Amino acid sequence: MTSTVTSADGTTIAYTKVGSGPPLVLVDGAMCYRDSGPMADLAKGLAAAFTVYYYDRRGRGESTDTAPYAVEREAEDLEALITAAGGDVFVYGCSSGVALALETAKRPGSGIRKLALYELPAVTDDTGKHWEPDLLAHTDELIAADRRGDTVKLFMKTVGVPGFVVAIMRYTKVWKTLTGVAHTIPYDFRVLGDTGYGKPFPADRWSAVTQPALVMDGGKSPEYMRNSQRRLAEVLPNARYRTLPGQTHMVKAAAQVPVLTEYFSG
Incomplete structure (x- = not known):
């Protein structure tokens, strides 16, 4: 069943709530939303241990949109959902959802207790093709x-x-x-900002993210992706790094559910 919450700028954010237990919010990557992407299956797998919230980011699915766009407004969307979930939650971000989760977590009073992050799209060295400058x-x-x-x-x-x-x-x-x-x-x-241009992560970009964080990648993902996740774990103040064997960027729910359940329950 669809529920909604209103963000600070009046944008309506649609979400689904399943399961029981401590609140866990899932943050999708690019072009994904509740009816098109991995989060519905992941939520189903996690529902035995958590009250799982997954949502349509602004401009997608049943959520509305408000111009002009700003990263701060998307962070406020996530904060509104966190408040609806009780204000003290676990957050899992996948792909570009990692960056949004981190941008929200560094805000004072974000309500995020603990983070799990899977494959921030980033190229931080010369092992992958850099994004075009324009x-x-x-x-x-x-x-x-x-x-x-x-x-x-x-x-x-x-x-x-x-x-x-x-x-x-x-x-x-x-x-x-x-x-x-x-x-x-x-x-x-x-x-995402400048994560794809072959530069190291700025040391201060997420220095305010002091929550415990689990940074993950897939064992079959490209070298540049895995290098970037290791570097992300190094620049976050309170993070550890883990590889999910046999996985790629299109990570399977079955591979994540036991890892996330153990981590968020610990």
């Missing part, structure tokens, strides 16, 4: 011209999806879903 400006231009398909193609290219896979996707049902939320891709690039 990536955000180019993405903004495509959205302003309502070139949604081209926006999705640019995003897919940036994150390393092979061209032939993108070409096939254009003839599947999922393409309509992806283009339907293409306008939120610039939001994710703004949340």
